Amino acid sequence: MYMGLTEATLQAFRWLLEGDLTIWGIVWVSLRVALLALLAVTPLAIVAGFGLATLQFPGRRALIVLMQTLLALPTVVVGLIVYLLLTRNGPMGSFELLFTQQGMVIGQALLAFPILTAMTLSAVQGIDARVSETARTLGASPLRASFTVLLEARFAVMAAIATGFGRVLSEIGCAMMVGGNIAGVTRNITTAIALETSKGEFAQGIALGVVLVALALGVNFGIAFLQGKGEIK
Amino acid sequence: MIKRTMQLWAVVVFSALISFPAGAGSSKAIRLATTTSTANTGLLDYLLPKFEVKCGCKVNVIAVGTGKALKLGEDGNVDVVLVHARPAEDAFVAAGYGVDRRDVMYNDFVLVGPNNDPARIRGEKDVLAAMKKIADAKWKFVSRGDDSGTDQMEKSYWKALDINPAGLPWYFSAGQGMGEVLMMSGEMRAYTLTDRGTWIAYREKIGLPMLVQGDPRMFNPYGIIAVNPKKYPSANYQGAKALTDWITSAEGQKLIADFKVGGEQLFIPDAK
Numbered sequence: 001m002y003m004g005l006t007e008a009t010l011q012a013f014r015w016l017l018e019g020d021l022t023i024w025g026i027v028w029v030s031l032r033v034a035l036l037a038l039l040a041v042t043p044l045a046i047v048a049g050f051g052l053a054t055l056q057f058p059g060r061r062a063l064i065v066l067m068q069t070l071l072a073l074p075t076v077v078v079g080l081i082v083y084l085l086l087t088r089n090g091p092m093g094s095f096e097l098l099f100t101q102q103g104m105v106i107g108q109a110l111l112a113f114p115i116l117t118a119m120t121l122s123a124v125q126g127i128d129a130r131v132s133e134t135a136r137t138l139g140a141s142p143l144r145a146s147f148t149v150l151l152e153a154r155f156a157v158m159a160a161i162a163t164g165f166g167r168v169l170s171e172i173g174c175a176m177m178v179g180g181n182i183a184g185v186t187r188n189i190t191t192a193i194a195l196e197t198s199k200g201e202f203a204q205g206i207a208l209g210v211v212l213v214a215l216a217l218g219v220n221f222g223i224a225f226l227q228g229k230g231e232i233k
Numbered sequence: 234m235i236k237r238t239m240q241l242w243a244v245v246v247f248s249a250l251i252s253f254p255a256g257a258g259s260s261k262a263i264r265l266a267t268t269t270s271t272a273n274t275g276l277l278d279y280l281l282p283k284f285e286v287k288c289g290c291k292v293n294v295i296a297v298g299t300g301k302a303l304k305l306g307e308d309g310n311v312d313v314v315l316v317h318a319r320p321a322e323d324a325f326v327a328a329g330y331g332v333d334r335r336d337v338m339y340n341d342f343v344l345v346g347p348n349n350d351p352a353r354i355r356g357e358k359d360v361l362a363a364m365k366k367i368a369d370a371k372w373k374f375v376s377r378g379d380d381s382g383t384d385q386m387e388k389s390y391w392k393a394l395d396i397n398p399a400g401l402p403w404y405f406s407a408g409q410g411m412g413e414v415l416m417m418s419g420e421m422r423a424y425t426l427t428d429r430g431t432w433i434a435y436r437e438k439i440g441l442p443m444l445v446q447g448d449p450r451m452f453n454p455y456g457i458i459a460v461n462p463k464k465y466p467s468a469n470y471q472g473a474k475a476l477t478d479w480i481t482s483a484e485g486q487k488l489i490a491d492f493k494v495g496g497e498q499l500f501i502p503d504a505k
Contacts, residue, residue, distance in 0.1 A: 039245065043239065087310055099310070181296070198410055198412045198416065199273060199412050
């Protein structure tokens, strides 16, 4: 009954190619939740990162240190915090979001926010100050000038988004605690791999692992492609 | 232009969030917290689709240990629990968190371990004597350590023996589900206490034979309890009741009796 690595991998590819609905459904949950979390959090994080890089205000340095510390926040801690927020007796209990995809989106958005903010911050700091000054001299409003700076930093910001995507796609702690690993509803790639491994069904686990790597590869290819074009110009 | 972009973003995010499939957050779905033993054996995958067709509803299963399942019920995070730890279940009902407890089925616990049986417990009729032998031999024992029904049962044996194994070098508290613990025990060639159903489902993968069975103290009854609607008015009591009625009905009970893995019946229905 023991299934070797090769055999499990072959079986995994067979399932994927046959379009096994359960597996692709699980992939869809992961993708949908991760994309929504990024969609929700990216604009906020870019504004926050940009603000931290350019504005001067008391407590700015402390905020930067805090943001960089949050990069090390374990996903289970975020999961626990979101769980306590969403549990029925908790402050957001009346929305009934525990064990739903929406709840997972909230958790993953919280996970992605520090990464996106910290990386935007360093991206903007790396832009020559004369870019903003020149834009202003040419008559741009402060908002328009900020936009020009962001445009200059776009490749680094894209890399930030890719990193954030990688973080939420590969995390399990938060998805397991907040989502509850419900079949067909909140079971995503990572929680399914944990479950299948616990059941000794290694082929399923490997199949999903392959998809996870493929997704990450796709995103990074996309970013590399965009960045490559930028250099040719 | 920037303002317009922000407005568009807000609209997109908001509509994406409310457009989730009905199954996800709908109050109609029945949220069932249950033990890893019912989920890992495949019993629920076999039973629930038949119930879902019949009632036209969806059951969302959260498979955790009995302790966690009851806690989810206490906090009103689920509508109904299917668990096995009679004293904890009675406390749950007595504290007003649960109503309508019904017997569903039973199986029993067995002790499994390495085939060469270093602690010589094979064929022992008394579970406490067998546990004592393992402790005396100081052979590896993997405990669930997750406050599940199995864990509570195992702890009650140690307590009866007046042994406190926590922290001893041969005693491994895994903090995981039954399936994981069986896989670990197989890898480590260790003894463990398991419900018969999960062991039957796993035995070919782990290669640990059953060594001790049949002690009345190893009886393992499962009960289903609805979360008290007076405590949590928004809980789906209708759905919980429908599931309870169905699983204890002649039809549900016959399906449980017919459920077999590797040709063996895993659970014996006993609803009254």
